[in-house]
Structures are given as C-alpha cells and as structure tokens.
Amino acid sequence: AGEFELELAEIISVGEDPIDVTAEVMEVVIYEDTQNVVLSGSLIFKDNFNLTNIMPLLGQEILRLKLSTPSLGFSEIIDFTEQVFFIHEIETTIPVGDMNQVHLINFISMEAMINQRKKISKTLKGTYADIVKSILRGELESTKDLFIEPSSGIKQIIGPNWHPFDIIEMAKRESVSKEHASPTYLFYETMWGFHFRSLESLYAAPTTAYYTTS
Secondary structure (H helix, E strand, C coil): CCCCEEEEEECCCCCCCCCEEEEHHEEEECCCCCCCCEEEEEEEECCCCCCHHCCCCCCCCCEEEEEEEEHHCCCCEECCCCCEEEEEEEEEEECCCCEEEEEEEEEEEEHHHHHHCEECEEEEECHHHHHHHHHHHCCCCCCCCECCCCCCEEEEEEEEEEHHHHHHHHHHHHHCCCCCCCEEEEEEEEECCEEEEEEHHHHHHCCCCCCCCC
C-alpha cells in the first residue's frame, strides 16, 4: 500500500558500463511470498536511446534498484544496489513509434542463480537453523539480513551433491522450533532479508498495520 519513489534503476552487462534507466521506467513489480524461496519481479522501461546499440540485452544482466516510501508518513529505503538482482529473461520488446521501444524484463534474486551453479558435497553439522545460516552465508554468499529462529537438536547432514536450496528445503521439513516445539518452519525471502522460522514465531510478531474498509 502507498506510493513508491524510484530512486535508481540501473542495468549492468558483463564488461559494460552501467546504464541508468531510472527516468525511463514505467513499472516495477516485486513479488514476495512465504511459499517462494527468493524474490522475483519484473520491470518495464522505455528505450528511447537505443539500448541494444550500447549493450547486448540478452537476459543475463545485473539490475540495481533503489526505492523509497515517502507516502507512508516516514521514509523507508528498499535498497538493492549492493545486493543486486539478476535479469534472467527479456520477456518482450514492443516497438513504440520511430526509434522507440518498450522492454519487459524479469529478474530474480542473485542467490537463485548462485544456487543453480553450486552443489554441496560435504558434511554439515549443527542444528538445522545453524546449517541454514551456514549455507546462506557460505555457499550462497548472501550478505542480506537473516531472520532465523533457533531449532532443536544437533544434526549431521552428509551433502549428497545437492543444490543449497534443496538442503535448506529438507531442513525446513524436518526442523522443530526450540521455543515453540513446532515443526511448521517456512523458508522465504522478503525485501528485508531471508526468513527461516516457524508459523508460531510469525503469529507472535507484533501487529504492523490495521486494514479497514469504508
């Protein structure tokens, strides 16, 4: 709810200088869901400077975004300039008038791309919560904030040449909350970081907003 101000939208291709498309952006959509492991989204922007002549737009570029929310009574910054997105698809390009085009690109968190390139074949020890934190900081190289609820029991996982998210998915299914003794863990990403926590810890969180109808 509320309006957003787009402060920066920048596309970076391999070996190329960044291209600032902030002024040309028509729409930004970011999806977050407790059933989705990482953030994803789409961006629509006008190309009135012939971007394809400046850099090849292949769907393998980096996207840097920065937004703020001044209309909510306070300024909250959504900053993805250091923890960048990966553009994985140029969904469509539509000609608009002479020498103008509109591009629709789809992007995803960088951790999703790193996950596809790595597999774990080593022994992991500790609680499931500790193992998840170790994978996020180590194999997935994530510097984002982590919201990890402690789990009970010391475990030992012999990595069966699985992708990091596959092991985290297994840990999610088998984890039991140390505080709530509940096996209802979720693993997902929001704009504020990665969460590995039980439903009970979500229910116990304070109310952040009330919605009313009129």
